[in-house]
Amino acid sequence: MKPSRPLIEAIGLSISFGPQHARNRVVDDVSFRIGKGEAYGLIGESGCGKSTILRALSGLNGEYEGALTLNDRELPKKRDKEFFRRAQMVFQDPFGSLHPRKIVEKVLSEPLKIHGFDRHSERIAETLDAVGLGPSFRYRYPHELSGGQRQRVAIARALIIEPDILLLDEPTSALDVSVQAEILNLLKRLRIERNLTYLMVSHDLAVIAHICERAGMMHRGRIIEELTAGQIRKSEAREDYTREFLQASVEAVARDAEVVA
Amino acid sequence: MTDKAIASPAAPAATSHSGLGQWLRAPVPASPFHARMQQLWLQWRRLHANGSALFGLCVIVILLLAALFAPLLATHDIFEQNLAARLLAPSAEHWLGTDELGRDVYSRLLFGARITLYIALLTTVIVAPIGLIVGTTAGYLGGWVDTVLMRIVDVFLAFPNLILALAFVAALGPGIENAIIAISLASWPPIARLARAETLTIRKSDYIAAVRLQGASSLRIIFGHIMPMCIPSVVVRVTLNMAAIILTAAGLGFLGLGAQPPSPEWGTMLSSGREFVMTSWWIAAIPGTAILLTSLAFNLLGDGLRDILDPRHG
Numbered sequence: 001m002k003p004s005r006p007l008i009e010a011i012g013l014s015i016s017f018g019p020q021h022a023r024n025r026v027v028d029d030v031s032f033r034i035g036k037g038e039a040y041g042l043i044g045e046s047g048c049g050k051s052t053i054l055r056a057l058s059g060l061n062g063e064y065e066g067a068l069t070l071n072d073r074e075l076p077k078k079r080d081k082e083f084f085r086r087a088q089m090v091f092q093d094p095f096g097s098l099h100p101r102k103i104v105e106k107v108l109s110e111p112l113k114i115h116g117f118d119r120h121s122e123r124i125a126e127t128l129d130a131v132g133l134g135p136s137f138r139y140r141y142p143h144e145l146s147g148g149q150r151q152r153v154a155i156a157r158a159l160i161i162e163p164d165i166l167l168l169d170e171p172t173s174a175l176d177v178s179v180q181a182e183i184l185n186l187l188k189r190l191r192i193e194r195n196l197t198y199l200m201v202s203h204d205l206a207v208i209a210h211i212c213e214r215a216g217m218m219h220r221g222r223i224i225e226e227l228t229a230g231q232i233r234k235s236e237a238r239e240d241y242t243r244e245f246l247q248a249s250v251e252a253v254a255r256d257a258e259v260v261a
Numbered sequence: 262m263t264d265k266a267i268a269s270p271a272a273p274a275a276t277s278h279s280g281l282g283q284w285l286r287a288p289v290p291a292s293p294f295h296a297r298m299q300q301l302w303l304q305w306r307r308l309h310a311n312g313s314a315l316f317g318l319c320v321i322v323i324l325l326l327a328a329l330f331a332p333l334l335a336t337h338d339i340f341e342q343n344l345a346a347r348l349l350a351p352s353a354e355h356w357l358g359t360d361e362l363g364r365d366v367y368s369r370l371l372f373g374a375r376i377t378l379y380i381a382l383l384t385t386v387i388v389a390p391i392g393l394i395v396g397t398t399a400g401y402l403g404g405w406v407d408t409v410l411m412r413i414v415d416v417f418l419a420f421p422n423l424i425l426a427l428a429f430v431a432a433l434g435p436g437i438e439n440a441i442i443a444i445s446l447a448s449w450p451p452i453a454r455l456a457r458a459e460t461l462t463i464r465k466s467d468y469i470a471a472v473r474l475q476g477a478s479s480l481r482i483i484f485g486h487i488m489p490m491c492i493p494s495v496v497v498r499v500t501l502n503m504a505a506i507i508l509t510a511a512g513l514g515f516l517g518l519g520a521q522p523p524s525p526e527w528g529t530m531l532s533s534g535r536e537f538v539m540t541s542w543w544i545a546a547i548p549g550t551a552i553l554l555t556s557l558a559f560n561l562l563g564d565g566l567r568d569i570l571d572p573r574h575g
Contacts, residue, residue, distance in 0.1 A: 058474055084476035097467035101489045103296050110485075111475040139290040141300070157471065 005072060006033035007197050008057070008165065012066035015052050026052050028221040029066070036164075039191060039198035041208035044218030045245070050201045051092075051169055057199065058089045058167050070165075085115050087165040088158035093174045094150035098142040104128070104153055105138050111161045123160060130193075131156045132186060148179035152186065159190065166191075168200040172207055184210050205249045209233055217242045307569045314565020320558035328374040337365035339372050339525050348541045358543040361533065366547055369525035373548065376526045377555065380441055380510045381503045387445040388452060389499050395449070396456025397487050401464050402479065411457065417450040422505065423512050430518040437526075440519040444509050448502060455498050459491045493570035500563035504556035511552050527552050 015027040027049040034040040042050040056064045059079035068075045075083060091097035098107060108124045117123060125135060131152040142150055151171060158166060171187065172180040188211060191198060202208050208215045209232045216223040217239070224239050231237065235246045290296035308314055327334065336356065343363035351358045357367040399410040417425065429443035463469060464487065472486055513519035514528025522529060527548040534544030 060470055060474065081476040084474055089471070089474050091467045091471065093467060097471050099468045099472075099486060099489075103290075103293060105293060110472065110477070114476050114481070136289045139293055139296040141296070154471075157475075161475070 005035075006069075007036040007038075007071060008034040008199065009069045009072075010053070010057070010066065011069070013053065013056065013068065014065040015049070015056055015061070015063070016065075026221055027056075027064075030218075030221070030223050032216055032223060032226075034197060034199060036197055037195050038214070039200065039212040041212035041215030042199070042201045042218055042223075043203065043205060043208050043215050043245070045203060048218045049221040050203075050218050054089070054167055054169050054199065054201050058087065059083065081115070085161055086163050087167060088161065088163040089167040089169065090151075090154050090158050090171045092170040094147050094154055095142075095174070097154050098150055100142055103139050103141055104133075104145075107142075107153060107157055108160050111157065115161050117161065127156045127160045130159065130190065132182075146179075147175050148182060151175060151179075151183055155183075155186065155190070159194070162194075164195070165197045165199070168198060168202075168211075170202050170204075171200075173202065173204065180207070187211060205232055205246065217245065304569050308565060311565045311568060313561045314568075317558040317561030317563075317565065320554060321562060324374055324378065324555060324558070327371050328378050331368075331371040331375055335365075335368035335371050337368045339364060339369045340523055348537060348544075350541070351543055357547050358541070360530070360544045361537060361541075366530075366543060369530060370527075370547060370551055373525040373527045373530060373551070376437065376520055376524065377507055377510065377552075380437065380444070381506050381559075383441050384444050384448065384506050385499050385503065387441070388449045388502075389495055391445075392449045392452025393456050393488060393491060393495055396453040396458075397460045397483050397491055399453070400457040400460025401483050401487055407457075410453070414450040414453050417447065418454070420447075422447045423509055426509055426513060427516070427518065430513060435518045435521060437520050437524075440510060440513050443513070444506055447509070448506065451502075452495055452498055456491045456495060459494055460487055463487055463490050493566075496570060497563050497567040500559055500566055503559040503563075507552060507556055507559070 010030055010032050013027060013030045014025060016023045016025045018024045030049075030053060032040065042053060044050050052061070055061045057068055059075075062077040064077075070083065070086070102110075105124060108127065109120050111117075112120050112123060124138065128135065128137060133149065133152050133156070137145070137149065137153070142153070145153065151174075155171075166187075168187070172183050175183060184207060187198070190196060191211075198211065200208065200211055209229050212229060214226060214228055215232065216226050217237075218224070219241050225237065225242055227237065227242070232246065235243070237243045237246055284295070285299055285302040287295070287299075290299055308318070341364065343359075345363065346355070346359055347361055347363040349355050349359040349363075355365050355367065357365075357370065360366055360369070395410055395414070399407040420428075425447040426440070426443040429446055430439055433439040433442060469482060469486060472482055477485075510519055510526070511528030511531065514526040515532040517529075517532070520526030520529050522533070530548040531545050531552070534541070534546075534548070538545045
């Protein structure tokens with residue numbers, strides 16, 4: 001299951017916010033490895049630092065200590081264009097992550113222009129098709145779309161430059177339950193079709209268990225233990241905190257397991 | 262239905278009137294141009310429902326037409342003096358009376374609209390891009406760029422508009438062109454402030470984070486993503502500002518520092534009519550009313566545009 005060399009590795013990652021005299025350490029000495037083609041989850045309650053890790057890895061926040069590596073090479077604090085082509089992010093809130101004044105086609109052609117891709121029109125049509133939106137959505141403004149449709153556009157925007165890593169920041173938590181399942185199944189299908197590597201952040205165990213093979217349980221800025229999807233479903237945990245967390249959402253996981261099966 | 266709309270080009274549908282209506286209301290836009298036109302159509306519908314904004318727009322359109330066709334509409338030569346016919350009350354011969362040199366007030370008012378609109382539009386064309394670029398750059402880049410640019414803005418904001426314009430005109434010399442430069446110098450800072458404030462809220466949003474993560478340069482983000490979001494509020498602000506620009510221009514004219522006497526600028530006309538305000542009210546009242554109406558019209562339109570262009574209304 002574990003490949004020999006990880007694609008992404010975090011070594012002793014620490015992130016602090018606030019002024020010098022009152023530093024608040026949000027992420028404390030976190031290390032994890034994600035193999036190529038793997039889906040790794042970070043679970044934890046709100047404020048435990050999981051999204052902060054994702055923002056640091058994506059390059060939105062360059063102020064961290066420790067190292068993040070891609071293909072065994074340490075990433076510079078200020079990411080280069082090549083990194084952005086390989087790793088793309090999907091945000092939590094589909095209502096905030098699309099430019100309100102740009103039609104879908106413009107949203108999708110922007111990354112193509114930045115990275116100098118050819119065949120814009122064909123690529124846009126193909127990617128829209130891949131995320132389950134027909135050509136009729138091509139010239140729509142975001143405010144004409146539903147939450148699920150917007151999230152599909154956001155996923156299309158991330159995928160159009162053919163990255164191999166997708167960073168998912170609670171991609172379904174802002175959607176209602178029926179749409180959540182659709183988006184999760186879409187993400188699952190896309191990963192297999194395109195051989196993508198996922199790093200997914202969520203507080204929802206059912207979502208993590210559905211998408212990821214392994215997950216790190218986070219508490220107060222640390223990864224306290226790593227679990228496989230099977231362990232999450234069977235509620236097998238070493239730490240008391242994890243067991244409590246699993247217990248609290250066990251019904252949801254059970255329900256999801258039925259849906260998947 | 263969808264596929265048909267995509268396959269056939271958009272243009273032929275726009276031939277007949279009902280075809281145009283259908284084209285504008287089509288559920289699935291077939292091209293970027295089509296989508297843009299549908300948005301404009303919706304905005305026009307909203308403007309149509311807003312009575313006061315529509316009134317403002319009508320007044321401005323009438324003013325534009327009057328300025329455009331001034332030579333056709335004027336009944337007299339605006340420079341020709343006729344001392345035998347000075348200070349005549351409004352009549353069939355002189356619709357709005359004559360001034361102290363016997364010139365027709367109505368004809369001068371028409372040509373004055375040209376000067377007023379010229380000043381207002383030219384100032385706006387200069388001011389809006391400068392304010393927008395300074396404000397968005399300061400807001401997005403932050404740090405020392407922000408500090409330097411905003412301190413410059415503070416210096417300009419520390420003086421009242423008219424006083425600053427007066428100082429510049431005094432330095433540059435009187436005349437319309439110098440008045441435009443002076444008014445521009447005095448009125449870009451509030452727009453920069455506004456654009457910066459908008460930018461500060463926009464730069465934190467997820468859609469800006471998303472383009473950053475696509476590897477876009479700061480230049481591309483500022484011009485391609487932040488500015489389109491700031492433009493509506495800047496357009497509103499500029500429209501509301503037009504009233505102030507017109508008043509400042511009239512004020513400069515009144516003080517003898519704007520347009521020079523023979524030219525029929527409204528402020529200058531008002532100033533020359535001041536001496537006769539007790540005996541011949543129309544000389545001062547008519548350009549005064551014109552200034553009032555124009556300012557009011559721009560204000561009403563600006564208010565209406567605020568409701569229409571706000572992106573939060575979708």
